[in-house]
Amino acid sequence: MDFGLSEEQQLLEQTLRGFLAEHVPIERVRELRDADCPNDRSIWSALAELGFAGVLVPEAQNGSGLTLLDAALVAQALGHSATPSPFLASGIMAPMALATAGGTAADAWLEGIGSGDLVMGVAVTELFSVREGAGVQQRGGQLHGRAMMAVDACNANLLLVAIDSETFAVVKTDAAGLEITRLNTVDATRCTSEAVFEGVRPEAVFDGAGDAIRRMLEAGRIALAADALGACEAMIEQSVAYAKERKQFGRLIGSFQAVKHMCSEMIAELEPARSLLWYSAHSFDAMPEETPLLACHVLAHVSEIAREIASVSTQVHGGIGWTDEQNLHFWFKRIANARHLLGGPEHLRDQAAKLQGFAPAA
Amino acid sequence: MDLEFDARYDDFRSEVREFLSKHKPPKSLGVAEEEASGRITWLSLLIEHGYWARTIPEAYGGYGAPPDLLETVIMDEEFNRVGVARGFNAQGPSMLVPTLLTHGSEEQRKRWISPTMRGEIIWCQGYSEPGSGSDLASLQTSGTEDGDDFLLNGQKIWTSTADKAQMCFILVRTEPDAKKHEGISYVLLPMDTPGIEVQRLETMSGSIGENSFNQVFLTDVRVPRANVVGKRGEGWKIANTTLKHERSSLNANAEGTLLRLAKLMQKETIGGVPAMASPMYRDRLMKLQARALTMKHHGMRMLTCNLKGEPAGVAGLIVKLQNCQLSFDMAALAIDVMGELGALYDHTKYERERGYWQALSMFSLGLIIGGGTAQIQKNIIAEHGLGLPREPKPAKV
Incomplete structure (x- = not known):
């Protein structure tokens, strides 16, 4: 207890x-x-x-x-x-x-x-956001269409592709008719790509897999929130360390209230988010009926605070934080990419409202 | 992470439910004199069943149970469900009692804790002074030694409930030659001592809202030296343990306020359409709900630390800062949802919920400032939580 x-x-x-x-x-x-x-x-x-x-x-x-x-x-x-x-x-x-x-x-x-x-990579973007007319269909036992922003696909052996909210397929990444092309984002630390299907024969198709797809998305969203929160931690640690060693006007910059308050505001957002993350992740196994709402809220909330923490941490470093050499941007960009990878904050909050009957269901 | 309720807890929950079905609290549980008999009966009953003063040792009038997070959660859930306050949220139980448990003498604990928890004695807090707000340690109210007594002279401000309190825990400068932080003592002062004058201080929220603020003027007020808590000159350190309690215990019940806000949004219509149907208002509500969820679960984390006696570190220092702002922001959305009618006040025609949201807005603003302003909180978080250096002292002019 x-x-x-x-x-x-x-x-x-x-x-x-x-x-x-x-x-x-x-x-x-x-x-x-x-x-x-x-x-x-x-x-x-x-x-x-x-x-x-x-x-x-x-x-x-x-x-x-x-x-x-x-x-x-x-x-x-x-x-x-x-x-x-x-x-x-x-x-x-x-x-x-x-x-x-x-x-x-x-x-x-x-x-x-x-x-x-x-x-195994996953291609699930079209479950929550369709751009460029993307989507993968099944016709005559073969897959056709295009999946955008597939995650971890290009160096993978297999790809899980969502067809609709009840159906997913698994294909070999070297299957005939499948073309996986890396899409470069700002974030050099995560693999995203486009998967084009031109008559690809799947290894397996899972029908009536609504629960599997829902649980996959919930777990993915909670894990992505955790990833972004870890990136925030790293950025705050570096900011605090820098504020304790950098001197301007003959003083450590960390002794200026303006800098102190930036650091305090970041940690004041991070710690409660960590508590919600623990609870949301715990609910997944212990109280799964609570997870659909929590998964939306935790990722939306972390995405919001992470954007702010990424920006403020960079500002604590001043000009040097904006350079390539300082490395801080690796975390900044990881956070930037995570924001919409499994549904952006606006979408997730809309889902949260729908789950509670606050908004008309789609 | 273990939040399982095993069978023992089911029994405990039904016990609490049964209690609540059999017993009703008094109509109001305030600090006023006319509320005293109802308050004392109710709090004594709660202590007898262990729903209040649960972990305070029996020797000091508590129930003497070992700390248990789930029991606390169950009691809160069940009392909240029927809208009954579990105990008495006043400065005596929340600030003085924890201080006495840590720093008080055996005699002081035996004398004060039990009547304070039972609501027999109402306390006020004599900290701030007109010249010492954020810089509290610069306080000038003096305690001059006179035989076995101190003679107190000075002025206190923001003394909530001073007009109704029987006792005051007050900070006074007893060692004028010591350094700023080392010359202060923490003293227990009866409010009926000659030489105390209490003047009401009107606040921006006016007639609505139950907190009464005051100024307290002290002229040659005689208090026994035995009423000092801890050692003379250690009052600053002792007061800081109390303030720490204030910082991590300011539980705004954000979840309850959010539910009330959601109900308002379902009921309030604009052009015949409920506010909840507006994607703009709804998105703001969902943002606030996420924040309320973070603070709810953060509260559980802090409670675990408290009950296990583990330091919460920086995670504990941020609670007051976040809860007060969240409360203000929830009131702001409610006022926006009511639109041009949101400014109605003083029980005017068309006013919603008897002015609750405007009062909450102004009261939350008071909490953002009181007990250490948000900016002071951020200094504390940075210096004590993150180890950033203090601001260098300006050169003496």
């Missing part, structure tokens, strides 16, 4: 953050921005060896079978270190969809995903 992290969770967080600080320092992130895809498989293999690829994979498929709160702590650590990895798609969303949908094919993929041998 306790509102907080367990000793095991604190240990998990420490272990992972320690590992990332050593093996994925920001200089490594900088190197990866010039790669074709930032999702370097050697980093992912190392994370998989530590058991982080299979956090949400059930024990029956040799995964760790942990809770979403554990997984959120992993996402937060990855955001904190701005680590490029396919964790959002392959560690959170795909396993949640497959484990909920079930079946022999799903079980086999889950085992591969948990070991890190298989990486």
Whole structure:
């Protein structure tokens, strides 16, 4: 009976953050921005060896079978270190969809995903936002159409593609008729791409999978909020450290109230958001009836405070914060990209209102 | 994270429900003299059942139960559900009692805690002075040694409920030669002592709203030296433990206010259409709901820290800052939803909810300033929470 992290969770967080600080320092992130895809498989293999690829994979498929709160702590650590990895798609969303949908094919993929041998991207944007007339349809057992802003797809083995709110398919990324093209965003630490389907034969189609799709989106949104919150933590830490060493007018800038108040306002937004994140992630396993609303609210809220924290942290650094050399922009851009990746704040708040009967359902 | 309610808690919940179905609180639970008998009976009944003063030791008139987060949550949920206050939100129970538990002598604890929790004694807080607001430690009210007593002289301001209180916990300068922070003592002062004059201080919210603010003038007020809490000259340190309680305990019940706001938006119509149908107002409501949710769960996190005796660190310092602003922002949306009728006040025709939202707006603004302004809170968060350096002292002119 306790509102907080367990000793095991604190240990998990420490272990992972320690590992990332050593093996994925920001200089490594900088190197990866010039790669074709930032999702370097050697980093992912190392994370998989530590058991982080299979956090949400059930024990029956040799995964760790942990809770979403554990997984959120992993996402937060990855955001904190701005680590490029396919964790959002392959560690959170795909396993949640497959484990909920079930079946022999799903079980086999889950085992591969948990070991890190298989990486599965997800293409789900059209579930909540259709741009450029995108969308993927099934015709005669083949997939046609286009999915925008697919996550972690270009260095993956498999791609999960949503067809509608009840149906998803899994395809091989090297299947005939499938073209995956990287779409460069401001964020060099996350892989996004376009997937064009011209008569692609899927490995499997999951019908009547409404619950699987809903749970996948909820888990993804909570994990993405955790990732952004971790990025905010990193930016605040750097701002406070800089304010304690930078001198102007013969004083440490951190002794100026204007700078102090910027830092206080950032931490005053971060800490309550952390509490909501813990509760939302915990609800996913313990009180799933509460999760649909919480997942919308936590991501919308974190997206709002994260934009402000990203801006203010940069301002605390002054001109140097705006340079490429200072590295702060890796987190700024990771936050910027996360904002609309699984539904923007306006969309999520509209969903939250609908869930409570405050707005007419679509 | 463990928020499971096991069978034991089901029993506890039905126990609380049964209590609430059998017992009704007095009509009002305020600090006024005419409310005293109803208040004392009700609080004593709550203590007897362990719903108030639950974790205060029996020796000091409490119920003496070990701290338990879920029991606290259940009691709050059940009392909130029937709209009954669980205890008595006044400065004695919320500020003085925690201070005495930490710093008081055995005799002081035995004498004051029980009647304070039972609502027999109403306390006011004598901290601010006309010349010492944000810079509280510069306070000048003096306590001059005179035999076994101190003679108090000076003026206090923002002393809420001073007109109704029997006792005051007051900060006075007893060591005029010591450094600013080291010359202050924390003293328990009976309000019927000769030489005390209380003057009402009108605030911007006028007739609506129940808080009465006052100025207190002290002229040769005699108080025994034995009434000092802790050591002489350590009053600043002691007052800060109390202020810390104020900072992390200012629970605005944001969730309740948000529900009330949502109801208003469903009821209030503009051109015959409910305000809730407007995407603009609705989006603002959803933003506020997310903030209310953060503070609700943050409150659970802080409660866990309190009950386990673990320091909450910077996460505890931000509570007052965030809750007061949230409360102000919720009132602002309600007023906007009522539009041109939102400014109606003083029980005028067409006024909604007897002026509740305008009163809440102004009262929240008072809370943003009181107990350390938002800007002082931000200094404290930065210096004590984040370790940023203090502002250098200006050179003496």
